[in-house]
Amino acid sequence: MEDEKIRQIVVPGEEIKTGKDLKSGHGTYEENNKIYSKFLGIPQEFGSFISVIPLSGPYLPKVGDKVIGIVTDVEKAGWIVDIKCPWQAFLPLSEAVDEFIDIKKVNLNRYFEPDDIIYSEVIDTRRGDVHLTMRSQMSRKLKEGVIVEITPSKVPRLIGKDGSMINMIKDKTKTTIRVGQNGIVWISGEDIDKAIKAIKLIEEKSHIYGLTNEIEKLLS
Amino acid sequence: MGKKSDIVLIENGKRLDGRKPLEIRDTEMKVGVIPNANGSSYVRFGKTIAIAAVYGPKLLYPKHLQESDRGIIQCRYNMAPFSVDERVRPGTSRRGTEISKVIKLAFEPVLFLENYPKTGIDIYVEIIQADGSTRVTSVNAASLALANAGIPMRDLVVGLSGGKISDTIILDLDGKEDNNSEADVPVAFMPNKKEITLLQMDGQLTNEELKDIIKNVMKNGEIVYKKQIETLKKRYDE
Amino acid sequence: MRTNYIFKLLEKGERIDGRKLDEFREIKVLPNAIERAEGSSRVIMGKTDVIVGIKLEIGVPFPDMPNMGTLKTGAEFSPIAHKDFEPGPPSEDATELARVVDRGIRESDCIELEKLCITEKEKAWDVYVDVHIINHDGNLIDASSLAAVSALLNARIPKLEDKTVIRTEFTGKLPVVKKPITVTIGKIMNNFLVDPTKDEEDIFDSRLSVATIEDGKICAMQKGNKTGLKESDVEEMIKLSTKKAKELRKLL
Structure with a gap:
């Protein structure tokens, strides 16, 4: 080893x-x-x-980042989403729903409501006004499952080279995992607890060589 | 006004606690001591203990405090009621407000704040036990907590106090020395840039003496700087 | 989502950190944490971290108790301890905490206040118990009450020379004769929980804090949160609290 x-x-x-x-x-x-x-x-x-x-440190959103967020408020023309960055993120109605909606008549809760978890993409960050879209590929509401938070700068380590690390965790624990660039990780499937353990270990030891072996050992 | 007193603070080149004039007290530093905070630290110089926490950057309220192109630093220095002989009444004091301000200013030239428009970075320091030099101990604690929080910084910041008793230059004043020295000079500086970011003085000194104190603070501050580095890196050695 | 997960586990009688419903987190009691205070103790309960310091000051006895010292308890939710704690005057919760800690000590008669009189009607020791929160991860009432009693147990009375208090010399220990212990029981759905984390106590339907003395007597109580309790709930919560108090008392 x-x-x-x-x-x-x-x-x-x-x-x-x-x-x-x-x-x-x-x-x-x-x-x-x-x-x-x-x-x-x-x-x-x-x-x-x-x-x-x-x-360590806060997540700084960049245009094009795929993030996982928690809907915190429903506003007139969209939703406030917590993406664990220094600012509030906003998901405008036009970036979330295709059909025409008369906002005077329709309660936006029927699309997203507080505590919903969404996988979305950052489209603007100017002057701390962070905007999201659901129009990109893979964007959707995440149902069931559990979320855990890791230090955002450790996301690349969790994913591994060409996804090697995250794929290993998925395979061995029979889970579906989505990793947001903002450090929020969503897990659903069979052995959620073990997957969380592996993720936490990666976060703790990201500065060490030979991490892959250690994770493999934990999962086997 | 000089604060010369009758108490003998230095005899045969030794201070009351046995230290040599330029000797710094026994120090202890830790980071990550408050799980809830984004960054935190524990710093002890002799019997003076500071705990610091950093929260943020986070969207600042009320809105009128926000700056559209940068983040701002907010700082509170506070003494626990049981930290000194006579119980400190909780609540704001003029002294606390001033110290909070100079600590904040000690970090203004250090942090890169332009990445964080409209946000605030909170630095909170609690003195849980006081025995002199509390503001410079707070600076060391804040420096570690900010680095631990992952806030971008030009440099770390080192705090150390200097002073004069019986014509002798001393460093790291304890409570008794703080109260009875002829002068005391708290200093904070960026160790790589050699820039001073906090400087206060009370008492009476000649030009030469003051120069000498600052020179010695910056030279011996290297010990404090090394301790900060070791503390930050140690956390990641198994 | 996290809340949902906590609920889901509780339905099965499980907790998110793997503890049993009536199990405490790991508890460390560290007496004499602050050398310069007359007495002190730090209690770490899981991630909850509190320090209590005792200071003695000379005060004037209350007119209706002219030969007794007084007990004064304060609590500060320092902003270092949680992102929602703001600097400023004590919040409603901080005041409640101070009063609940105070009641456990006062009503158990654990300090012999009559021994703290210096001159009748004129001078007596004020005993200040100050609770300082370092990190808040739930169950502040139990952690603070435990730290307070631990701090009182190691508190000493400073020497008095004429009118000056000599803080470096002591005339004896603070007369503390009982060990009141407060254990809070939370109710979620039909589960009774001991030593909640912050996430758990945020979803409590109700809570009941019970202070008991060594002889099994109850000396103070406080019900919290929005939902009401049935008589049978109260009985069960008191029973559990009394049982768990014995475990905590062993740590002193």
Whole structure:
């Protein structure tokens, strides 16, 4: 088995020395031709850029992100959705329903009501006005199931290379899982408890090499 | 006004608790101590204990406080009723309000707030036991809590107090020294940028003495900085 | 959704963290957490974390009890402890918590207040019990009451020289003769629950906090939440609370 090796961790303000000519990427800033970290996190090279993946922190929505949210309020022209980001997200009626609706007559509760869980896509984030759409592929209301939250920056680790990690969990626990970029994970199916355990372990140990083996062991 | 008193605070180069003039008290630092918070920390310098929590960034209410292009920092420093000899009456005090403000300002040049329009980041610090230098202890606690919360920062922030007793420059004043020194100088700074973000003083000092104190704070603050780094990284070593 | 999951499990008599309905979370009682207070204790119940500090100050006895010290209990929901706690004057819930903790101590006569008189009608010790919440994950009443009694048990009386209180020297222990224990029982559907997490207590139909003394006597009660209780519910809740109090008392 691969050793449990810890990836290099940097703190905010720490200079990132790579010995290569890399440009300042996400989670870093440049000053006097030197690159520094903005976060407590793990430096990672992406092509000609060096980025820092934070070990914790809030989800910052980006256009195109697929997120899972909880409907919290029904408004006149749409729904307020909690996507666990610093702002409220809004799902406008026109992005959710195809048929013509006379909002004076129809109670929007019949489409979505508070506590409904939705899988949707971010279409706008300007100045903290986060808008969602249900028009994209896969968008839908998630029924049954359980949701758990993980640190958003650990989503890529949970998914794994080409989905390898998440697919392994799905197979071994006979569950259906949807992962929102915002760190909300929805699980439905047979061994939900075991799937949650695996997800929590990945969150806890995302900074360690050899994680795949450990998860495999847990699931077998 | 100098606060010179009759109490002998330093004798044969040793302070009342046995420390050398520039020696910092025994310190302890932890992060992630409050599960509910987005980031949190526990920092102890001798008998002074601060617990800090960071909540946010989150949409700020009431709305008129919001800034459309950046987030804002809100800070509250508070002393627990049982933290000192004479019970502290709960509620706001002028002292607490001022300290909250200077702690907040110590982080203004540090945080990248432009990613968080209309939001607020709350920094709460509780002093659960006080024995001098509470505001700089709060700064160290807030620095760790913010890094633990994953808030983007230019640098960590180190807090350390300096002062003067019997013509000697001292660091990390305890309660007795705080009350009876000729001068005390709380300082907070960014250790990599070498920028000072909190500076206060009371007492009387010459130009030279003040320069000397600041120089020593920044030099010995390196010890505090190393401790902060170790605390943040340690959490992730099994 | 999480709420639904909690309900679903409760229908089967299970809890989200795997505990039995009448099981406490892991509890740590850490006395003398604050060196500079006259007495103190920190209680960690699962993720709930509270500190109680005791301070003694010289006050004036009440006219109707001229030869007795007084007990003053406060609680602060520090904003560090939960995202919904705001800085400012004590909320309704914080005030209720302080009063419920106070009642358990006061009505059990656990402090011999008559021994705290310094000069009749003029001077007596005020005993301040201050509850400080560090992290709120439910059951603040039981955790705070336990921390308060634990703090009182290790509290000492500072030395008095003329009119000055010498906080570094002590004349003796605070006279504490009983150990009142408060256990809150929550009712959801037809289940009775001990030591709820925040998620669980948010969906309680009703709750009943019962303080008992060593001899089995009940010394204070508080019903909470919106739903009413039947006589038989009350009986069952008191029975369960009294039984569980014995477990907690062992931790002191």
